[in-house]
Amino acid sequence: MSAPTTLKSWRLLNQLADSHRHDRIADYFDADSKRFEAMSLKVGGLFLDYSKNRVAPPVMQALIDLARDSNLEHRREQMFSGAAINITENRPVLHTALRNQSQRPVEVEGQDVMPAVRASLDKIKTFTHQVRDGQWRGPTGKRIRHIVNIGIGGSDLGPNMVCRALLDYQRADLDVHFVSNVDGRHLKKVLRGLDPEATLFVVSTKTFATQETLLNAQSAKRWLCKNSRCSDQEVGQHFVAVSTNKEAALEFGIREENTFEFWDWVGGRYSLWSSIGLPIALAVGFDAFSELLEGAYDMDRHFVEAPFEANMPVILALMGIWNSNFLGAETQAIIPYDQALHQLPAFLQQLDMESNGKSVDLNGNTVEHATGPIVWGQTGSNGQHAFFQLLHQGTRFVPVDFIASLKADEEVAEHHFALLTNMLAQASALMNGDTQENHLSYAGCPGNRPSNVLLLDELSPRNVGALIALYEHKVFVQGVIWNINSFDQWGVQLGKRLANDISRNIQSNTDNYDASTRGLMGIVNRGLRPETGDSGDLKVGSGT
Numbered sequence: 107m108s109a110p111t112t113l114k115s116w117r118l119l120n121q122l123a124d125s126h127r128h129d130r131i132a133d134y135f136d137a138d139s140k141r142f143e144a145m146s147l148k149v150g151g152l153f154l155d156y157s158k159n160r161v162a163p164p165v166m167q168a169l170i171d172l173a174r175d176s177n178l179e180h181r182r183e184q185m186f187s188g189a190a191i192n193i194t195e196n197r198p199v200l201h202t203a204l205r206n207q208s209q210r211p212v213e214v215e216g217q218d219v220m221p222a223v224r225a226s227l228d229k230i231k232t233f234t235h236q237v238r239d240g241q242w243r244g245p246t247g248k249r250i251r252h253i254v255n256i257g258i259g260g261s262d263l264g265p266n267m268v269c270r271a272l273l274d275y276q277r278a279d280l281d282v283h284f285v286s287n288v289d290g291r292h293l294k295k296v297l298r299g300l301d302p303e304a305t306l307f308v309v310s311t312k313t314f315a316t317q318e319t320l321l322n323a324q325s326a327k328r329w330l331c332k333n334s335r336c337s338d339q340e341v342g343q344h345f346v347a348v349s350t351n352k353e354a355a356l357e358f359g360i361r362e363e364n365t366f367e368f369w370d371w372v373g374g375r376y377s378l379w380s381s382i383g384l385p386i387a388l389a390v391g392f393d394a395f396s397e398l399l400e401g402a403y404d405m406d407r408h409f410v411e412a413p414f415e416a417n418m419p420v421i422l423a424l425m426g427i428w429n430s431n432f433l434g435a436e437t438q439a440i441i442p443y444d445q446a447l448h449q450l451p452a453f454l455q456q457l458d459m460e461s462n463g464k465s466v467d468l469n470g471n472t473v474e475h476a477t478g479p480i481v482w483g484q485t486g487s488n489g490q491h492a493f494f495q496l497l498h499q500g501t502r503f504v505p506v507d508f509i510a511s512l513k514a515d516e517e518v519a520e521h522h523f524a525l526l527t528n529m530l531a532q533a534s535a536l537m538n539g540d541t542q543e544n545h546l547s548y549a550g551c552p553g554n555r556p557s558n559v560l561l562l563d564e565l566s567p568r569n570v571g572a573l574i575a576l577y578e579h580k581v582f583v584q585g586v587i588w589n590i591n592s593f594d595q596w597g598v599q600l601g602k603r604l605a606n607d608i609s610r611n612i613q614s615n616t617d618n619y620d621a622s623t624r625g626l627m628g629i630v631n632r633g634l635r636p637e638t639g640d641s642g643d644l645k646v647g648s649g650t
């Protein structure tokens with residue numbers, strides 16, 4: 107496909123952005139009393155209100171045309187049918203197969219992958235029951251009370267976010283923890299107070315080659331050997347692995363029967379539906395995990411079947427493209443008004459920024475337009491007392507996604523009422539600002555700032571599954587329109603290579619580094635190894 111900037115609809119959108127530059131969103135509601143009904147959608151347990159975007163009807167039409175001109179229908183069909191759309195890695199992108207509830211086969215190189223997907227779910231189911239029913243015990247006979255997932259990026263953020271979101275579905279006698287940072291204090295903090303003989307480690311890593319995860323897993327093994335009555339041979343009973351690289355897992359010492367597979371056609375940041383979701387199933391039970399998959403499947407069906415005008419992922423994607431490519435927004439704020447969704451911004455940061463943080467298109471050309479926004483966020487109402495000042499009065503234009511669930515426990519009803527009324531107030535304040543005459547004073551809020559509001563009937567596994575699939579497909583649609591590959595992440599390799607180089611060279615071979623890096627290497631080296639010479643000039647602490 108040629109660059110989107112060459113498309114007629116794209117050029118029209120540029121003209122419309124100019125001609126509507128001074129529009130006020132609030133005026134659209136005066137002009138059309140049915141705007142809220144026209145610009146909101148309900149899909150399953152999710153409700154999206156996108157009427158508070160600076161989008162006049164001709165803009166909406168041109169955006170829909172842009173989706174059509176971008177061959178989105180064909181690209182979507184290619185993804186669902188297993189075409190190798192991840193062209194730089196020559197892989198299909200089939201996270202949707204992991205939650206395919208139909209009997210429809212999904213082929214990869216002519217092979218239906220669904221039998222393997224179902225077999226993997228059966229293994230997760232059996233293992234989950236064994237652990238939760240107390241049949242799976244450590245070699246010293248104790249049942250498992252603590253699950254510790256060791257993984258990073260897509261092997262952490264998804265399961266971590268979902269486990270936090272579904273806290274109400276978890277049992278008090280089985281707790282789930284996540285260790286990701288290579289900083290040893292993360293593992294130390296998590297292991298503090300855990301009974302090693304009642305702890306199960308899930309080593310989650312697609313490649314089984316990620317430094318952070320391997321270092322943390324080795325340290326966890328040492329901790330278990332040192333602090334339990336297990337022999338070296340028995341330690342294996344406390345470790346399972348989730349990976350596409352079974353050989354490496356076996357080499358690490360994981361028993362064959364304790365390995366859970368998945369496949370290279372599943373991107374890390376799209377992998378929580380696979381065995382990478384094992385910690386979720388262990389935390390909330392296999393039935394709730396299945397409901398999560400079913401919710402995502404419902405969203406897949408909607409994405410494939412609904413016309414673009416009433417297609418929630420497509421609409422959300424187009425609002426983002428209008429705000430960033432035509433109105434100049436650099437960032438996208440994600441503000442969940444639900445404490446249980448506090449990990450959602452971090453999860454969406456990887457999903458969106460690792461997918462669409464690209465500047466070379468599918469033809470290998472440098473793009474001439476903005477691509478993935480900077481995604482950031484924090485829970486509301488905390489954000490109100492932190493950065494909302496800038497959202498209301500700052501010079502920057504920040505589109506916001508507000509996300510909340512309607513249902514809450516009786517015991518926190520008063521809190522929940524305050525939470526939701528604050529969210530509604532913030533979305534309204536961003537759009538309307540305050541009265542005219544105040545605008546020039548330091549207390550005035552200019553308003554005219556867009557937001558989407560996403561309401562979940564309740565924070566159930568099904569709705570959480572649908573919510574995540576919604577954003578996965580939003581990211582996909584934007585990648586198609588920007589004509590980039592949303593499914594590789596070559597940009598992360600350089601830093602990893604350099605880290606290996608530096609750790610090899612830091613003691614004796616720093617000449618080939620720039621002066622700043624060389625200087626810092628010296629300081630760090632002296633900090634880490636005081637015996638290598640005085641650190642008179644700058645104390646960086648012992649580090650050991």
Ligand SMILES: O=P(O)(O)OC[C@H]1O[C@](O)(CO)[C@@H](O)[C@@H]1O
Pocket residue numbers: 258259260261310311312313314315316319374375460595598
């Ligand atoms: O699951 P793995 O192979 O350990 O990789 C972890 C993460 O590292 C990345 O490759 C980025 O470095 C992510 O794409 C991935 O989710």
